[in-house]
Amino acid sequence: MPRPPSTPGPPDLLIGPFSRRPNRPPHPFTVSRLHELQPVCFQTAPRKHLYMLVLHTLDALTLVSHPNTKWRDLLPPLEGEQPWWASLYSTLVPRPIGDISWRLLHGAVSMGTYLAQFNPIPDTCPFCGVRETLVHIYLECTRLQPLFRLLTNLLLRFWLHFSPHLFIYALPIHGLTKSRDLLVNLLLALAKMAIYKTRARRLADGVSCDCGAIFRSSVHSHIRAAFLWAASTDSLDAFEEWWGSLLSISIRLPLF
Ligand SMILES: [Zn+2]
Numbered sequence: 453m454p455r456p457p458s459t460p461g462p463p464d465l466l467i468g469p470f471s472r473r474p475n476r477p478p479h480p481f482t483v484s485r486l487h488e489l490q491p492v493c494f495q496t497a498p499r500k501h502l503y504m505l506v507l508h509t510l511d512a513l514t515l516v517s518h519p520n521t522k523w524r525d526l527l528p529p530l531e532g533e534q535p536w537w538a539s540l541y542s543t544l545v546p547r548p549i550g551d552i553s554w555r556l557l558h559g560a561v562s563m564g565t566y567l568a569q570f571n572p573i574p575d576t577c578p579f580c581g582v583r584e585t586l587v588h589i590y591l592e593c594t595r596l597q598p599l600f601r602l603l604t605n606l607l608l609r610f611w612l613h614f615s616p617h618l619f620i621y622a623l624p625i626h627g628l629t630k631s632r633d634l635l636v637n638l639l640l641a642l643a644k645m646a647i648y649k650t651r652a653r654r655l656a657d658g659v660s661c662d663c664g665a666i667f668r669s670s671v672h673s674h675i676r677a678a679f680l681w682a683a684s685t686d687s688l689d690a691f692e693e694w695w696g697s698l699l700s701i702s703i704r705l706p707l708f
């Protein structure tokens with residue numbers, strides 16, 4: 453960056469990506485973030501930014517050919533929809549539970565059709581015997597339908613329509629409806645965890661768990677833990693503000 457000759461010290465150095473094909477627009481759904489990185493001052497740039505810049509430059513050709521989620525093909529987003537990665541984690545969603553949603557969105561969860569390529573195991577669903585794909589495990593298996601009916605009823609109370617897209621891509625968090633959006637994303641994350649855990653248990657020891665029951669007990673545990681915390685920190689008003697809508701729903705629905 454040019455400076456007046458009288459300025460003391462070395463000149464500022466800017467570092468940023470340099471596109472070889474500046475006229476070609478980046479693919480909107482690629483996992484590469486090179487096109488988003490702006491030039492920054494090398495002397496003061498955060499290490500994280502420099503790491504990101506180097507990583508995405510060295511692996512640019514590999515990353516640019518990868519879509520950011522497998523579900524773009526399996527469940528094409530409707531108009532205005534996209535995966536809401538930032539909604540997968542929040543103050544309400546603990547990291548291990550958010551990780552399951554994150555892995556699911558990446559397609560990085562085990563499934564029969566994949567494992568059967570390397571191990572002498574059937575590629576069928578352990579619950580219903582249908583060929584076990586990612587879509588089958590998390591959307592289509594008949595065992596999931598009672599859980600989805602419960603989620604449909606719950607979300608209607610929040611004036612939301614439950615759909616496979618909402619389940620997989622999560623709900624964007626807006627300022628005006630922030631507490632509702634965080635709560636709904638927690639419910640969706642707990643439902644995915646219930647599906648994940650009941651399947652893992654079925655494969656491990658053959659036990660048939662009701663994923664709807666696991667979901668209900670997870671929600672109950674979360675509310676109980678939040679209540680005990682609020683009671684011990686004298687913040688019951690905040691508890692009521694966060695959880696009041698869900699608790700009033702639970703009185704009308706057989707949630708607990
Ligand atoms: Zn099945």
